Amino acid sequence: MRRGVRRAASIAAAAALVAAAGAIVAATPGDDQVFEVLRVDGAVGERLVGRVQTATVTGVELADTLRFGYAGGTVVETEGVWLVADITVVDRIESLSLTYVQLEIGDRVFNLYRGAPYPTATSFESQPGIPYAGPIAFELPREVLDDPARRDARLVVRYVPDGIVETVPVVHLDLTDLEVEARADLDEARTLTFDEAGEPAPVEPDDAAGSGS
Amino acid sequence: MSWWRRNRIALIALAVIVPLAFAILPGVQILDDRIYAPEADHTIPFGEPAEALGFTVTVEQTVDAREGVPADMSVVAMLVHVELPQGVALDDYQCTAVLTDDGPGGTGERSWDVWREAGAAGWPYQDDTEQFCHFGNLVDVEDFDGTSIDFEFVYYVPPGTYDQATLEFAISEFDIDAFGTDEASSGPIIPPLRFALDYDRPPDPNG
Numbered sequence: 001m002r003r004g005v006r007r008a009a010s011i012a013a014a015a016a017l018v019a020a021a022g023a024i025v026a027a028t029p030g031d032d033q034v035f036e037v038l039r040v041d042g043a044v045g046e047r048l049v050g051r052v053q054t055a056t057v058t059g060v061e062l063a064d065t066l067r068f069g070y071a072g073g074t075v076v077e078t079e080g081v082w083l084v085a086d087i088t089v090v091d092r093i094e095s096l097s098l099t100y101v102q103l104e105i106g107d108r109v110f111n112l113y114r115g116a117p118y119p120t121a122t123s124f125e126s127q128p129g130i131p132y133a134g135p136i137a138f139e140l141p142r143e144v145l146d147d148p149a150r151r152d153a154r155l156v157v158r159y160v161p162d163g164i165v166e167t168v169p170v171v172h173l174d175l176t177d178l179e180v181e182a183r184a185d186l187d188e189a190r191t192l193t194f195d196e197a198g199e200p201a202p203v204e205p206d207d208a209a210g211s212g213s
Numbered sequence: 214m215s216w217w218r219r220n221r222i223a224l225i226a227l228a229v230i231v232p233l234a235f236a237i238l239p240g241v242q243i244l245d246d247r248i249y250a251p252e253a254d255h256t257i258p259f260g261e262p263a264e265a266l267g268f269t270v271t272v273e274q275t276v277d278a279r280e281g282v283p284a285d286m287s288v289v290a291m292l293v294h295v296e297l298p299q300g301v302a303l304d305d306y307q308c309t310a311v312l313t314d315d316g317p318g319g320t321g322e323r324s325w326d327v328w329r330e331a332g333a334a335g336w337p338y339q340d341d342t343e344q345f346c347h348f349g350n351l352v353d354v355e356d357f358d359g360t361s362i363d364f365e366f367v368y369y370v371p372p373g374t375y376d377q378a379t380l381e382f383a384i385s386e387f388d389i390d391a392f393g394t395d396e397a398s399s400g401p402i403i404p405p406l407r408f409a410l411d412y413d414r415p416p417d418p419n420g
Contacts, residue, residue: 051320093316094324125330128323129371130286191284202317204373 035163037156039170047198048157048169052093055157055169056198058133059086062145062175063184066137070188071117080141082113083175084184085155088133088197091126096159098122103138104156105175106149113137121189131197134189150175255404256379259411265384265403266306267298275410277375281335287372288328288336291380291410293364297348304349307387309405312368314377324381331367338365346382376412381405 042048047056061084066076083103099122103110113136114122121134144150155171158164194201217224257263262271275291282288289312297303312325327345332338341355342365351357370378383405 092323093321095326125328127286127328127369128325129317129374130284130369191286193284196284202371202373 035165037158037164038167039156040167041170041172043172046171048171050157050167050169052091052166053096053157053159053169054090054092054199055171056088057085057155057171057173058088060084060173060175060178061181061184062178063181065183066113067183067185068116068187069185074117075183076115078139080139081145081180082184083138083140084135084186085138085171085173086133086135087121087155087157088131088192089121089126089157090131090197090199091128094128095126097126098124098136098157098159100158100161101136102156102158103140104154105140105144105147108144110138110140113139116186119188120186124189129202131192131194131199132189133192133197135184135186137184137186144175145180255407257406257408259409262296263406263408265382265406266386267301268306268384269296270294270382270384270406270408272380272408272410275375279372282369283334285372287370287374288331289368289370289375289378289410290336291366292339292342293366293380293382294361295364296361297359299359302349305386305388306348306384308346308348308382308384310346310364310366311381311383311405312366312370312374312378313381314374314379325368325370328367328369331369334369336367338367339363375410378410380408380410382408 040048040050044057044060047054063082063084065078066082066084068074068076087098087101089098099112099114101112101122103112112122116122116137119125121132121136124132124134126132151174153173153175155173157169157171158166159168160166257272259272259275262269264270271294273292273294275289278288278290279285293310310327314323315321316323328334328336332344338344342363343351344365344367346364346366348362351362366380383403385403
């Protein structure tokens with residue numbers, strides 16, 4: 001009898017340990033959570049400040065065709081639909097690329113269209129501290145126009161594909177009210193003054209041309 | 214045999230391991246602090262030469278130009294004179310020239326690469342200067358005599374950068390045949406030379 005009680009107690013203890021271990025495993029964040037970016041959320045027109053980049057989306061449009069406003073004005077067709085966002089960016093520390101910016105609609109993630117010729121915003125030779133602006137494009141399947149998640153599409157301004165802990169600007173876009181235009185223009189990226197970009201100008205030493213220390 | 218006696222090996226081990234563990238934690242911290250301590254300031258004063266891998270590097274002239282610069286920004290340009298080592302293959306060396314500052318409000322060190330568009334934007338490069346850091350296959354120098362190179366590095370920066378900026382000039386050995394592999398950068402890794410600019414400069418000649 002006594003032996004039976006002991007055995008039952010052992011089994012219960014072992015089961016409890018296994019359950020506790022399972023709970024710990026379930027509660028431990030995986031790589032996807034540990035290395036997820038830290039999002040700085042905002043809307044169109046807001047200046048969002050990440051550690052290495054600030055970003056402001058100034059406008060969004062949908063269109064059936066894409067036309068380059070330079071390089072001979074080539075027109076690009078699609079079976080789907082183009083989303084073009086005008087974005088103003090400042091690299092804060094070193095020169096970065098917009099190549100890895102993504103658009104999230106519901107659970108789906110779309111990568112940037114990289115076919116535009118230089119000097120589009122995705123291939124711009126940016127300089128730290130100097131604002132630049134240009135349109136970026138995404139080629140989306142037609143059915144996103146009926147996806148209820150298009151009410152809260154998210155433009156994630158990340159500068160590497162994944163696996164980083166970093167603050168990144170995330171611009172929330174409402175695509176429900178947008179008409180699909182016949183054509184969107186994709187112009188060259190260009191440098192902006194601080195005024196044009198809505199960025200604070202750097203504080204200069206009083207005697208910029210005189211002696212420093 | 215008492216319980217103490219029977220477990221004496223384990224007890225001795227505990228007596229050694231537990232204090233050791235407590236000693237290691239602060240010890241690691243002290244080592245960390247030493248390894249990651251900020252380096253002493255080795256900034257080379259403006260106009261003084263510095264030597265690395267047989268190359269003697271001197272920053273000879275620096276300017277903060279404001280006129281004709283796109284978007285009312287600033288151009289930091291400099292002449293860097295490099296005396297070359299003799300009897301070596303220059304193709305086996307590479308260099309980088311990066312302008313750095315500490316960033317506004319402690320955002321972290323910023324770094325600028327040489328502005329590739331400077332010529333297209335109208336920067337008046339001097340004759341016989343190289344625009345990008347390299348030692349082999351010199352294209353912009355006529356009558357190269359093998360003893361020295363003059364570089365003219367141009368950076369496109371926000372206004373006010375000049376007065377806190379330094380030039381980081383790094384030279385390393387380079388195996389062109391191993392380009393693209395881990396072995397391409399051979400030889401010792403030496404820290405970049407950090408040069409001060411001419412902070413007591415006369416007013417901008419262009420502006």
